[in-house]
Amino acid sequence: MARQSGGERKKADGDNEGRIRARNEAKILEVSVRLFSAKGFDGTTISEIAEESGLPKANVYYYFKTKTAIYERLIAEVFRDWDAALRHIRPERDPREALADYVREKLESSRRNAAQSRFFAGELLRGGKFLSRRQRQHMLEVTREACEAVEHWISEGRFPELDPRHFFIMIWATTQFYADFAPVVAATLEVPRLRKSDFDDAADQILKAIRL
Amino acid sequence: MARQSGGERKKADGDNEGRIRARNEAKILEVSVRLFSAKGFDGTTISEIAEESGLPKANVYYYFKTKTAIYERLIAEVFRDWDAALRHIRPERDPREALADYVREKLESSRRNAAQSRFFAGELLRGGKFLSRRQRQHMLEVTREACEAVEHWISEGRFPELDPRHFFIMIWATTQFYADFAPVVAATLEVPRLRKSDFDDAADQILKAIRL
DNA sequence: GTCTATAAGCTGATAGAC
DNA sequence: GTCTATCAGCTTATAGAC
Numbered sequence: 001m002a003r004q005s006g007g008e009r010k011k012a013d014g015d016n017e018g019r020i021r022a023r024n025e026a027k028i029l030e031v032s033v034r035l036f037s038a039k040g041f042d043g044t045t046i047s048e049i050a051e052e053s054g055l056p057k058a059n060v061y062y063y064f065k066t067k068t069a070i071y072e073r074l075i076a077e078v079f080r081d082w083d084a085a086l087r088h089i090r091p092e093r094d095p096r097e098a099l100a101d102y103v104r105e106k107l108e109s110s111r112r113n114a115a116q117s118r119f120f121a122g123e124l125l126r127g128g129k130f131l132s133r134r135q136r137q138h139m140l141e142v143t144r145e146a147c148e149a150v151e152h153w154i155s156e157g158r159f160p161e162l163d164p165r166h167f168f169i170m171i172w173a174t175t176q177f178y179a180d181f182a183p184v185v186a187a188t189l190e191v192p193r194l195r196k197s198d199f200d201d202a203a204d205q206i207l208k209a210i211r212l
Numbered sequence: 213m214a215r216q217s218g219g220e221r222k223k224a225d226g227d228n229e230g231r232i233r234a235r236n237e238a239k240i241l242e243v244s245v246r247l248f249s250a251k252g253f254d255g256t257t258i259s260e261i262a263e264e265s266g267l268p269k270a271n272v273y274y275y276f277k278t279k280t281a282i283y284e285r286l287i288a289e290v291f292r293d294w295d296a297a298l299r300h301i302r303p304e305r306d307p308r309e310a311l312a313d314y315v316r317e318k319l320e321s322s323r324r325n326a327a328q329s330r331f332f333a334g335e336l337l338r339g340g341k342f343l344s345r346r347q348r349q350h351m352l353e354v355t356r357e358a359c360e361a362v363e364h365w366i367s368e369g370r371f372p373e374l375d376p377r378h379f380f381i382m383i384w385a386t387t388q389f390y391a392d393f394a395p396v397v398a399a400t401l402e403v404p405r406l407r408k409s410d411f412d413d414a415a416d417q418i419l420k421a422i423r424l
Numbered sequence: 425g426t427c428t429a430t431a432a433g434c435t436g437a438t439a440g441a442c
Numbered sequence: 443g444t445c446t447a448t449c450a451g452c453t454t455a456t457a458g459a460c
Contacts, residue, residue, distance in 0.1 A: 021443090127395055170382075190377075273455065
């Protein structure tokens with residue numbers, strides 16, 4: 001009680017304030033990624049974000065200055081994990097095992113965060129206008145490193161003579177596809193909806209198809 | 213002159229009217245597919261469609277009752293070509309040649325109609341809510357037929373023992389990717405923008421990777 | 425068929441009381 | 443920090459003169 005009175009207010013309930021802020025921001029972002037991925041940037045309204053977050057519209061604006069700010073925060077969040085799976089691709093590893101780990105992790109992470117995956121795919125589909133130069137640069141560097149690992153394997157005769165860049169595009173396209181275009185995949189597999197086992201099958205089939 | 217007067221007006225300038233209608237509708241659709249693919253359904257306004265079509269807004273509404281009607285017409289148009297490339301996949305053909313033709317045509321058509329390809333990808337990314345049951349059914353049947361051809365090849369020992377459905381998902385995902393996510397691909401290949409030769413390389417690399 | 429003017433409603437964003 | 447009330451602007455879509 002005493003701590004909350006006086007001129008130190010701002011600092012005094014800093015903990016509480018921080019907790020509330022963290023919780024509300026997290027809720028807003030969680031709801032937003034789902035809505036943006038399902039309806040796009042313009043199809044998503046702040047009213048709807050507020051409603052599904054259980055907050056009045058003005059409170060959403062209290063935490064995020066604009067709708068664009070929410071979108072950009074989400075881009076940054078997705079981006080942080082973009083290269084997580086690529087860490088498996090290292091020259092000293094066995095190519096077969098490294099690729100298997102990479103494909104499985106990529107499929108698993110897009111399955112677990114389907115909304116996030118679709119959100120990012122939507123952004124790239126529209127040309128990636130919200131990506132900063134920094135972020136583009138980072139993607140490029142990470143890809144280049146992975147390509148170097150593959151080139152190393154090729155030079156040792158442990159990998160087929162493919163262009164690593166096209167190879168990664170192929171793997172990336174395929175793994176993303178299962179989560180991003182789930183309805184099409186489900187229809188093709190003739191199941192009502194995708195289960196974890198379908199993703200496991202996908203991983204096996206992809207690795208089998210490229211016959212490493 | 214005489215033909216245009218009197219009660220037969222509607223029929224008399226039917227030719228002219230039809231030509232104008234055909235031209236204006238085509239222009240509207242051409243502009244719309246580009247705008248929808250770049251900004252999504254809600255991000256695209258009828259004002260903008262009208263402006264870029266060189267027509268007043270009210271005329272757009274004269275040809276299409278609603279914005280949704282334009283979108284649905286585009287879906288139907290894209291849809292008509294969905295299975296064109298799959299016609300190469302027939303049991304009596306040589307699997308190697310059939311697949312090569314399929315991959316090349318898929319890449320070439322998505323390259324030539326990049327806006328259309330992205331438009332459709334955007335629709336599927338949002339769950340394909342505008343697809344009719346008929347259209348879904350058609351996709352399913354065409355895919356099933358192609359899978360049967362592959363199964364035939366497998367039974368004769370002319371094709372690796374893969375699940376044809378996962379195999380087609382892999383091919384479809386990869387070929388689409390080059391046109392739909394062109395900026396990412398261009399960055400990965402470290403070129404300013406994709407040229408026809410990049411698509412040709414892609415076809416070669418895909419076919420090489422699956423080692424048919 | 426063409427086009428201007430306008431209706432009716434929703435949007436992102438803010439002011440200001442509590 | 444929370445929330446109500448509200449604004450200014452833009453949206454889809456239509457009415458009605460030409």
